[in-house]
Amino acid sequence: MSDTLASLRRKINGAGDLKSVVRSMKALAASSIGQYEKSVLALADYDRTVELGLAVCLRNREAAAEQAGRPGGGAKAVDAIVFGSDQGLVGQFNDVLADYVAKALNPLPGEKNVWAVGERVQSRLEDGGLPTVGLFAVPTSVNAIAPLVGQIVVESEAHHGEGEIVQLYLFHNRPNSGATYEPVSQRLLPLDESWAIRLSNLPWPTKNRPEVIDGGERTLQALVREYLFVSLFKACAESLAAENASRLAAMQRAEKNIDDLVGNLNQTFRRLRQTSIDEELFDVLSGYESLSKRKTH
Structure with a gap:
């Protein structure tokens, strides 16, 4: 006709x-990208402070080697946290990430425990042969990231017995220039000797290095928890920035x-x-x- x-x-x-x-959606996506990127930059100083605190606790290489385990040594399980997207108009955002996670985890020995942030990436992971043990909602703002990170830390710790050695990996999409993104991964646990030695060799900003007078082990554990918090927060914020970058490209x-x-x-x-x-x-x-x-x- x-x-x-x-x-x-x-x-x-x-x-x-x-x-x-x-x-309008382009403007909203561009504004959101800036919001999440600023949150990552704002976290850089805190991340540096945590690393300096760990450097003080681990300044002795022998103490560092004693506190930290070997890379994957004795680990019986492999934990993975995957940050995806539940919003539309993001193209192959979840598919690319799910394929990347499957290629990275399948060769690793041991039981796989995968937590998905987002229902869509959860379905992609399960279709790829990686069943999930937990699901979290994707945060919709910067203020919702911190509560999500707290939930992830609590649930992952409750999933294993006290003192059990696990390997913990983070998977997410990271934004690149030109409204593009790429999947990346980071191994957070176990804290191996090379990680501890790198931190112990960080230069202190002044000539007088502080000393941990009492509760050195508790201080180290608290700083390690903060290290995990910063890493999870950064991964989530970068994932949300990459999601909006993908949406911006689609628009x-x-x-x-x-x-x-x-x-x-x-x-x-x-x-x-x-x-x-x-x-x-x-x-x-x-x-x-x-x-x-x-x-x-």
Whole structure:
């Protein structure tokens, strides 16, 4: 069925309204990216403070080696926390991450315990042969990240017995330049000797290094918990920034497609209008010629 001028005009107006929505979503995604990136930058000073505190506790390499285990030595289970997305218009965000997690975890020995942040990435993981033991809701703002991290820490600790050695991995998408992202991973536990030695060798900002007078072991445990908190918070914030970067890229593609569609519709509208004008002019000329012939006769 051929388009009429009225139907084409409705399509052009509808495309214009849709473009306004796309522009609003672009602005919201760009604003959200900045919000989450600022939260990661704001956490950098706190992260540095925690590392300096750990450096004081682990300044002796022998003490560090005694406190920390070997890489994966004695670990019976592999825990993984995967930060995904539950929002639409993010393309292959969850699929790329799920494939990356499967390739990283499948070769590792031991029982796999996977916690998913987001129902969509959970379904992708289970389709890839990685059943999950827990599910968390994706936070919708910076203020909701800290409570989520607390829930993850509590549930992961409750899943294992006291003193049990586990390997803990983080998986998430990290934003790149140009509204793109890439899947990355980080092993948080066990705290191996190289990790402890790196921290113990961090330079102290002043000449006078502090001493832990009492409760050195408790101080170390508290700093390790803060180290886990900072790592989880950063991974979650980067994942949310990457999600909005993916949405921004999708909106940019949608805006370009809408512009192309509007251009084609306008071209068709002008051509059809010109054809209609030509037909009307032809009818007028035909009528004039017919009337002229009648008057002559």
